[in-house]
Structures are given as C-alpha cells and as structure tokens.
Amino acid sequence: MNAQQRGITRIGAVLSMAVMLPSVAVAADSCVECHKQWESGSSDPTQVIDQDVHFQRGLSCADCHGGDPKATEAEAAMDKAQGFLGRPARQDIPQLCARCHAEPTYMRKYNPNLPTDQYAKYLTSQHGKRNSQGDSDVAVCTSCHQAHGIRSKKDPFSPVYAANIPGTCAECHSNAALMDRHGLPVNQHWDYAQSVHGQALLVRGDRGAPHCASCHGSHEASKPGTIAIGNVCAQCHGLTRDLFAKSPHKAAHDALGLPECEVCHGNHLIKKPTDDMLGTGSGAVCISCHEPGSKGYQSAQQMRETIEQLKAQILNGEAVVKQAAELGMDMGDAEYALHDANTKLTQTRTYVHAFSPEAMQAPAQEGLHGAQQAEQEGKNAIHEFQFRRQGLWLTLLILILLVGGLLLVIREMESPPKSRR
Numbered sequence: 001m002n003a004q005q006r007g008i009t010r011i012g013a014v015l016s017m018a019v020m021l022p023s024v025a026v027a028a029d030s031c032v033e034c035h036k037q038w039e040s041g042s043s044d045p046t047q048v049i050d051q052d053v054h055f056q057r058g059l060s061c062a063d064c065h066g067g068d069p070k071a072t073e074a075e076a077a078m079d080k081a082q083g084f085l086g087r088p089a090r091q092d093i094p095q096l097c098a099r100c101h102a103e104p105t106y107m108r109k110y111n112p113n114l115p116t117d118q119y120a121k122y123l124t125s126q127h128g129k130r131n132s133q134g135d136s137d138v139a140v141c142t143s144c145h146q147a148h149g150i151r152s153k154k155d156p157f158s159p160v161y162a163a164n165i166p167g168t169c170a171e172c173h174s175n176a177a178l179m180d181r182h183g184l185p186v187n188q189h190w191d192y193a194q195s196v197h198g199q200a201l202l203v204r205g206d207r208g209a210p211h212c213a214s215c216h217g218s219h220e221a222s223k224p225g226t227i228a229i230g231n232v233c234a235q236c237h238g239l240t241r242d243l244f245a246k247s248p249h250k251a252a253h254d255a256l257g258l259p260e261c262e263v264c265h266g267n268h269l270i271k272k273p274t275d276d277m278l279g280t281g282s283g284a285v286c287i288s289c290h291e292p293g294s295k296g297y298q299s300a301q302q303m304r305e306t307i308e309q310l311k312a313q314i315l316n317g318e319a320v321v322k323q324a325a326e327l328g329m330d331m332g333d334a335e336y337a338l339h340d341a342n343t344k345l346t347q348t349r350t351y352v353h354a355f356s357p358e359a360m361q362a363p364a365q366e367g368l369h370g371a372q373q374a375e376q377e378g379k380n381a382i383h384e385f386q387f388r389r390q391g392l393w394l395t396l397l398i399l400i401l402l403v404g405g406l407l408l409v410i411r412e413m414e415s416p417p418k419s420r421r
C-alpha cells in the first residue's frame with residue numbers, strides 16, 4: 001500500500017465516522033477553521049499560516065489539497081468528488097507544486113520575477129530522477145521547503161535561506177543509515193563546515209561564500225562531474241580560472257581526466273592555501289606529479305622562489321619603515337607602497353595558476369619594486385633623522401659655547417675693575 005492509498009483509507013475511515021466529525025458554523029475558509037479545532041501541536045498546519053507565503057498571497061489549504069472551503073461539513077469540504085486530494089503521496093508532491101510553479105502565466109500574476117523552472121530542473125537532478133523511479137529517500141519539494149509554513153528564500157527562518165541550506169541538505173546527507181542505502185559518504189557537511197567557505201558563511205555570515213547549492217545547484221542538484229568543476233569555482237574565482245584555462249595544466253588535466261581545481265584544493269574541505277603547497281617541499285602538492293629533475297619540478301621550485309623573494313623584500317621594507325615611523329618620521333608614502341606590494345603578493349599567488357614561472361613575474365616584479373622603494377624611503381628617512389640629530393647636537397654645542405662665552409663676558413663686566421683697587 002503506497003502513501004496515497006494509505007491516505008485514502010485513513011480519510012475513508014474518518015468519513016465513515018461522519019457523525020463524530022465536527023462541522024463549522026461559518027465558511028470563510030472551513031478548512032482552516034475546522035482544522036484549527038481538530039488538530040494541535042507543531043504538526044497543525046493552521047499554526048503556521050501566518051508565516052506561509054501562500055497564505056500571505058491569499059491562497060489557502062484547498063489551493064494545494066483541493067476540496068470545498070465553503071462547505072461547513074467535513075464530508076462535503078473534503079469530498080473526493082469535488083477534487084479533494086487528501087494527503088498527496090510523496091512521489092506526487094513535485095507535480096503538485098508544479099501545478100502553479102511551472103505555470104508562467106499563473107505565477108506572473110503574483111510575481112513576474114519568480115522563476116518557473118524549479119520543476120523542470122528538479123527532473124534533471126539526481127533527486128528528481130530517483131523520485132520518478134519511486135525512490136522515497138530522495139528530496140522532494142517539501143524536504144527542502146516544508147509542506148506548511150513555506151517561507152521565501154530571503155526569510156532568515158526559511159530552510160533555504162543561504163546560511164540554512166547546509167543544515168537542510170545535511171538532514172539527509174549526514175544521515176548514515178539513509179546514505180548507506182545509496183552508497184554515499186556522509187562527510188560533506190562536516191567537511192564543509194570546517195572549510196574556508198563554511199567558516200565564511202556559517203561563522204562570519206559572508207553571503208558571498210558558497211553553500212551546497214552554489215556548487216551543486218538547488219533544484220538541479222547533482223555532482224558537477226570532472227569537466228564542470230572548474231566552471232563551478234569560476235562563478236566566484238573568475239581570474240584564477242581564466243589563468244588556469246590558459247595554462248599548460250589545462251590540456252594535461254583534460255587528457256588525464258582530472259578535475260581542475262579539486263586535484264589540489266579538494267571539494268568540501270577546502271582550506272586556506274599556504275605557500276608550502278607550492279614548490280618541492282614536503283607540503284607541496286606539485287611533487288605528487290612532478291618527478292625531481294623534470295621541467296615541471298624545476299618550474300615549481302622557481303615559482304616558490306619568486307614568492308619567497310617577494311615576501312622577504314616586503315619583510316625588509318616593513319622592518320625599516322616601522323623603525324623610521326617609530327622615530328617620528330612621516331612614512332605615509334612608503335606605507336602605501338608596502339600595502340601595494342602586499343596586494344601584488346596576493347596577485348602573484350593567484351598567478352600560480354598560470355603554471356608558468358614567467359607569467360608570475362609581472363605582478364612579482366611590481367611588488368618587488370614597490371617594496372624596494374619603500375625600504376629605500378625608510379632608509380633615507382632614518383638617515384635624515386640621524387643627520388638632523390647630529391645637527392641638533394652641533395647646534396646645542398654652539399649654544400652652550402655661546403651661553404658660556406656670554407656668562408664669561410657678563411662676569412667680566414660685573415667684577416670690579418682691578419686697576420681701581
């Protein structure tokens with residue numbers, strides 16, 4: 001017996017007890033009024049109508065469930081002959097929602113900006129495909145949106161509000177018993193929550209950081225597949241992807257069937273990269289493919305050296321400029337130049353993705369130049385300070401000599417002339 005049949009039997013049993021069924025006096029919306037009396041607790045759909053977008057737009061129970069909201073008697077209100085659906089079977093829910101949400105002419109009357117492609121996309125997702133095959137484990141519309149109390153995605157209490165999405169997906173994807181049946185791991189949410197992305201969105205509330213649906217799609221949710229991963233990341237890391245696409249690695253990844261960014265960064269547990277990832281040291285990702293002595297190995301080493309050289313120059317510059325500033329010299333310009341050099345360092349790290357030691361040189365040289373200039377300005381300032389200090393001592397010495405001389409002259413004038421004695 002499927003859920004639909006179960007529903008029919010249940011309502012049949014209820015209707016056969018017609019004498020015991022309540023009725024309502026007025027019929028503005030008998031569904032709401034009677035159910036308010038009949039049901040209680042958190043599962044009562046009437047408790048959440050104030051927050052439901054459908055009710056806010058003047059829709060009600062019968063718009064989803066059918067039946068006659070003007071009828072005061074339960075049998076008449078929930079008459080199958082009047083199109084009452086009862087509790088929709090899980091498998092049929094997407095079609096039920098699609099009755100409106102896939103109808104552009106209908107939806108436009110309410111909100112011309114709301115896309116009407118959710119159902120079409122859903123059918124292409126792994127969830128949708130498995131649902132059509134009768135798999136009741138996969139997500140249907142109400143798994144992610146709930147059936148009652150449906151909120152807009154902009155509402156912070158909605159299960160599909162950006163920061164709530166990982167938790168919504170995790171209700172199933174972190175459920176080991178459920179995922180075992182489908183041969184899927186359950187680490188995605190755990191890993192994601194610790195990643196740069198998860199920390200940015202879940203801890204710091206950075207709405208620019210991706211959630212599960214940014215990478216997988218919401219209605220069309222599926223695995224990106226090896227080829228598409230670069231496109232997924234490129235939504236936000238455009239320059240990095242452009243550099244990669246023009247690099248010698250692009251052809252190599254395509255030929256070997258390797259995912260573009262995932263090979264070095266992973267997918268869910270993406271950590272903040274460090275310079276140690278680059279080069280030929282033990283933490284470097286490059287040595288897993290490039291043998292010592294090969295061109296790629298040498299290039300990796302060279303690329304790391306470029307970064308280390310720039311970092312060292314910036315450190316030098318910073319130390320000298322700090323010293324000068326502590327002596328009270330105005331270091332505004334040099335500090336700005338150092339800030340600029342740090343930006344170039346960040347750019348140089350991005351240019352790692354060109355996978356060419358030469359391509360990294362443009363931003364690296366600019367940064368190097370800026371940091372050298374700042375260091376020189378700092379040195380000049382310290383020199384000037386020392387010069388001024390020496391000048392100060394000299395002036396002081398002259399002053400002391402002058403004052404001493406003056407005192408001598410005064411004493412000379414005040415003392416009684418020896419000749420008069």
Ligand code: HEC
Nearest residue numbers: 007022023030031034061062065067068069074077086087
């Ligand atoms: C006069 C009272 C009354 C009215 C009016 C009424 N209902 Fe019900 N409804 C009930 C009762 C009682 C049940 C059975 C509750 C249960 O089994 O938990 C029920 C069950 C349901 C169910 C669940 C069916 C199932 O298969 O589990 C749905 C859906 C439903 N009503 C929707 C509606 C809609 C839509 C309307 C308005 C068109 C409506 N009801 C009007 C009393 C009413």
Ligand code: HEC
Nearest residue numbers: 031032035043045046054060061064087088090093142147
């Ligand atoms: C946006 C469409 C929609 C609206 C509006 C709606 N329902 Fe439902 N309702 C559903 C769906 C879908 C299910 C099946 C949920 C499931 O199986 O997970 C359902 C299930 C139910 C059930 C079965 C028990 C349960 O809670 O799952 C009852 C009873 C019910 N609805 C009553 C109502 C009443 C009363 C109203 C009006 C206050 C209402 N519904 C408004 C879509 C809707």
Ligand code: HEC
Nearest residue numbers: 094097098101115118119122139140141144153160213218
């Ligand atoms: C796997 C979870 C999931 C399923 C299943 C799902 N949705 Fe969504 N839905 C989301 C997420 C996440 C968002 C918000 C992000 C977005 O717009 O992609 C959303 C947004 C929406 C929106 C607002 C769209 C907009 O652009 O403002 C509508 C309407 C909607 N869903 C309807 C549906 C319907 C109808 C179904 C079933 C055919 C469905 N959803 C199935 C997760 C889901």
Ligand code: HEC
Nearest residue numbers: 053057063064096097100110111141142145150151152153
């Ligand atoms: C009778 C038509 C109808 C049915 C059936 C229906 N909806 Fe809606 N839905 C609407 C309308 C109208 C709106 C309001 C659009 C607006 O004003 O933005 C809406 C809004 C929504 C929104 C909010 C979109 C946003 O982010 O602004 C979601 C989510 C949603 N519906 C999901 C569902 C789901 C899930 C189902 C099935 C359980 C469903 N709807 C069934 C008509 C319907």
Ligand code: HEC
Nearest residue numbers: 126130137138139143168169172182212213216221222223
């Ligand atoms: C109601 C439970 C449920 C919810 C909620 C759910 N999923 Fe799923 N999802 C599943 C199941 C079960 C499968 C496995 C289907 C199969 O056997 O291929 C699956 C499959 C997937 C796959 C395909 C995996 C593969 O190896 O092909 C992706 C990607 C996915 N889900 C992403 C999401 C995202 C993103 C969300 C949240 C927006 C989400 N899911 C919400 C149950 C759910």
Ligand code: HEC
Nearest residue numbers: 166169173188189192210211212215223224225226229267
């Ligand atoms: C930064 C992008 C990104 C984010 C965010 C992300 N994923 Fe993934 N996910 C991927 C990639 C890439 C794969 C590997 C796909 C492939 O090999 O085709 C993957 C694979 C999967 C799979 C297939 C099984 C597996 O683990 O390999 C599931 C299920 C899945 N993700 C669910 C989720 C869920 C749930 C979330 C949120 C908690 C999430 N993903 C967040 C990019 C992402």
Ligand code: HEC
Nearest residue numbers: 196200208209210214232233235236261265270271272273
């Ligand atoms: C929706 C936009 C978005 C998508 C899609 C996205 N990212 Fe990110 N990514 C960000 C944001 C925003 C940050 C900065 C987070 C922070 O402030 O720490 C970031 C940070 C990073 C970082 C750390 C950078 C640093 O300097 O700390 C790496 C590495 C990264 N992402 C790789 C990826 C990869 C690989 C993918 C694809 C699998 C991807 N991202 C998909 C937005 C995105």
Ligand code: HEC
Nearest residue numbers: 248249252263278285286288289295296299300303355356
């Ligand atoms: C998944 C394996 C893999 C990883 C990891 C990898 N490479 Fe490569 N790389 C290749 C392949 C394959 C080629 C093309 C064949 C060749 O030239 O060796 C290539 C080519 C190159 C080239 C062009 C060859 C040249 O010097 O003219 C450079 C530069 C390069 N890689 C640098 C790096 C750096 C730097 C890292 C670490 C950040 C790295 N690679 C990590 C597989 C990899």
Ligand code: HEC
Nearest residue numbers: 233237240241244260261264273274275277278349350352
């Ligand atoms: C062959 C290995 C490799 C591949 C493939 C790769 N990266 Fe990187 N990525 C690195 C290394 C190494 C660093 C650290 C550079 C450093 O800090 O010195 C890095 C740093 C980053 C950073 C932080 C620095 C910055 O650019 O802001 C981001 C973001 C990033 N990668 C994104 C991506 C994206 C997106 C892709 C796919 C288009 C990708 N990476 C492909 C090795 C790789």
